[in-house]
Amino acid sequence: MEELFCLGCGARIQSIDKNVPGFVSEKVLAETDPKRLLCQRCFRIRNYSDVITLSLSNDDYLTVIDKISRENALIVKIVDIFDFSGSFVPAIKRLTGNHDVILVGNKMDLLPKNVKQEKILAWLKQMLNIEGFTVLDSILISAKFGNNFDDLMEMIYKYKGNRNVYLVGSTNVGKSRIINQILRRYMxxxxxxxxxxxxxxTTIGLIGFPLSDGSMIFDTPGVINKHQYTHYLTRPSYKMTVPKKEIKPLVFQLSEGQTLFFGGLARIDVISGETGDKINVITYFANTLNVHRTKTERADELYQTKIYTLLTPPFSEEEKLPKWVFHDFKIRDNLKYDIVFSGLGFVTLRGPFNVRVHAPFVVGVYARPAII
Ligand SMILES: Nc1nc2c(ncn2[C@@H]2O[C@H](COP(=O)(O)OP(=O)(O)OP(=O)(O)O)[C@@H](O)[C@H]2O)c(=O)[nH]1
Ligand SMILES: [Mg+2]
Known part of the structure; x- marks a missing residue:
């Protein structure tokens, strides 16, 4: 029998195991035009917003790496501008090593509107330098609203020659939403x-579409980064922590000995601020995440008694996050830094400061030059 693939996620179609990608019942398989076949998981995501959780592994991604690394192709590397390091994992560097790469910063609609694009692009270049990574060009887009797509397509055609184009990046950076925008706008x-x-x-296999000059553009499965909150929350909590609208930054003036909780997911303690004065902490999280201030000496007790009620998400003991650890950040210069909680958001502070950040040990917490 001819091999069939799901149109929505690229998984190989099978009727054997519901818990494995690409499942379609034999009845549906017999009744559906193979060119329009959707697996059960894609059908349910589209019709009921119901995600069937499949066990995730990087095998799909590795198969793709193998294919792309043998081809002279143009790589369009997508990052989520809210979590640059979280979406720039080593596997991506290995894949993109010998290829021509365009860097795309997606989800620009989540940035506060008053932030200039040139500033973010300059910041992206600075981050690439820190990573020691060279690209042909870079651009900011919003796959949600279609911002800058004409420029993106122009860039792709400028560099691709007669080669195929692959959209690559970590899971959830928006590769598939970008493909949908391209198909709607230009095809x-x-x-x-x-x-x-x-x-x-969500995406399991390669899904290719012809471009106007006959070469192909491919959606690909994402690299899984287990250091993001995303992997440890259940759906209700997850929905509250992923920003959907423009983020409204909140400014907190904290003194030494004060703590901010970000729901029950992380906290920051101010050990000392600029010459012992108050320090401004600007938070960039989904507007639905509950930020709560307290005294550091009360913070442990508050966490024990108010997790799941005042400090939410998480909402129940079932979603117990892995054990918390702390990270100290001592900055001596007077520049602005972001402290990022991978997959959740970030806070901005101006140095000098000395803060202690607490978060589950599995989650990536890192400082970077401030994006805004
Ligand atoms: N606000 C906003 N959300 C976006 C944008 N692009 C994608 N998203 C959201 O990000 C989530 C992930 O999008 P996908 O396109 O499925 O991401 P992906 O990179 O294909 O993910 P995998 O298939 O898992 O590798 C979805 O909830 C999208 O709606 C964007 O430009 N702005
Ligand atoms: Mg996808």
């Missing part, structure tokens, strides 16, 4: 073709 599609969801690991 006459009047509906979303590939499956998009807020859960990581």
């Amino acid at each position: 006459g599609s009047d509906a979303d073709v590939v499956t998009v969801s807020s859960s990581p690991g």
